[in-house]
Amino acid sequence: MYHFEDTTIRECRRSPKLPNSAMNYDGIFFEEAIKGYRTLSVSGREMLAVNLEVDNINVGSVIANQTLPPRVLTINYMITNNDPEMIMFNYRWLMEYVLRENDVPIYFNDERDLIYKGRYSSTADVPGDSYSFISSFDIYCQDPRKHTRIFETDGYIGGRLPFKTRPLNMSVTIARQGPLTITDGVKTISMSGTNFKIGDVVEVDFSERWGRILVNGVNKTVLLDLTSDFENFYLHNEQIITSSNGPITIKYREVSM
Template identity: 45%
Template sequence: MEQWENKMYSFKDTTVNKKSSKRFLPTSAMMYDGMYLEDLIDGYQTLTVEGREMLSVEIEQQEIQVGSIITNQTLPSRSLKVSYKLEDRNPEKLQFKFKTLLNYLYRTKDIEIRFHDELDYYYYGRYTTADTVPGDSNSIISSFTIFCSDPLKYTREVVSEGYIGNFVQFPITPRKIEANLSSDNSIKITNGMQTISITDADIKAGDSLVFDFMEEQVLVNGENRTSIIDLESDFENFYLEQGQKIVSDNGKIKVFYRGATI
């Protein structure tokens, strides 16, 4: 299988209580950028969500004399169609609520999306389209679409001392690796295939190093020292796979990552 393109996202390390909402939540209620839409707008209710099911794999093939040869395999992007009901006794107020909904949904970058019946998984996407609604009704049943260019769903963040034991269906980029040095000048961190290295640098025992893959930075005691990383280092293409052991030749490390699945 071809290497999946991996995208990195900010992670809000929050614990959500399924009973924390102000009101009754439908099973498939959507949390959009940290807020249930039912809590945002009085009279809003999620009805159904389509698109969370198993994705079909797209296969490129070349025909041969008997059968064919698979030349590439990819996962398509994902679209989530959310059907909802929105109501108010006053049609004008209802139109205002509809505009409030669209204003909240509109984003210029992907945001975190979760569902009430699947709170341990995180999707990333943004609002794209909405069905038209009548302007003279006090009750709307309609739908809108969330586009997820990255079709994967992610688990909560895991912190490991090196072993990647949680389920990782696809190669993923760690969020960060922290290292507490036990000696001076250099460090190598490897997953057995790629290696991140720093050689003959002004680093010493006791220093705290953070390899921040989201910001593509190396911090030494909180200071940006990205320039000390070796040019041939695999910092930009360092991936994790299930069952790997991430090891360092200098001090102890902690690996921060999230599992990914379809």
């Protein structure tokens, strides 16, 4: 069985003080952090078109490959202030908030159950010497998919998984001394040469790009068998994942366009 685990927000109802399209960027609603800031509209949240690579034939064509392009979110906003100097001060605060060197989690007030991952990329011109102005900035999402909040399961995978999706984390508490194998019946992650102790916590952590194996919180990726399907262990709807040595807990997110 599995259940929904919200690790970011305990209150999912919309705030009446925020615009419907207000964006939470790395844990911050700019309306709450910057005086006079207000989101006017957002574009880029709609369904994306796919890129098709085709080879023409005598009749029609043959699709050779299909890819999903990156997503760009454009945030249209307004800043107002009775003091023109303070309005530019608030704008500089906005730039400090949005500038990141890594992708951050993003969600919107009217769509709190879906998370985007992206970072600031560009801004439109901002007029000076004014009591208010309207402008926009772009958020670049190299991963264009929308992610739900975290689900936790003891092995059964259920939900929307139309794209290749890895688990966030798979954790096993060792039940008896010996090796460990995790499998979905087709793909396998194994550490057959390791004599784990009862009570050891072994985690298959996919939160980093290349993934890693943690034993009691310590990086032990070297224990992984070279024949393991570590790099192509993906989730599928109605899949059942089992452990050979102790109960397993799997955390994952559903994805959509």
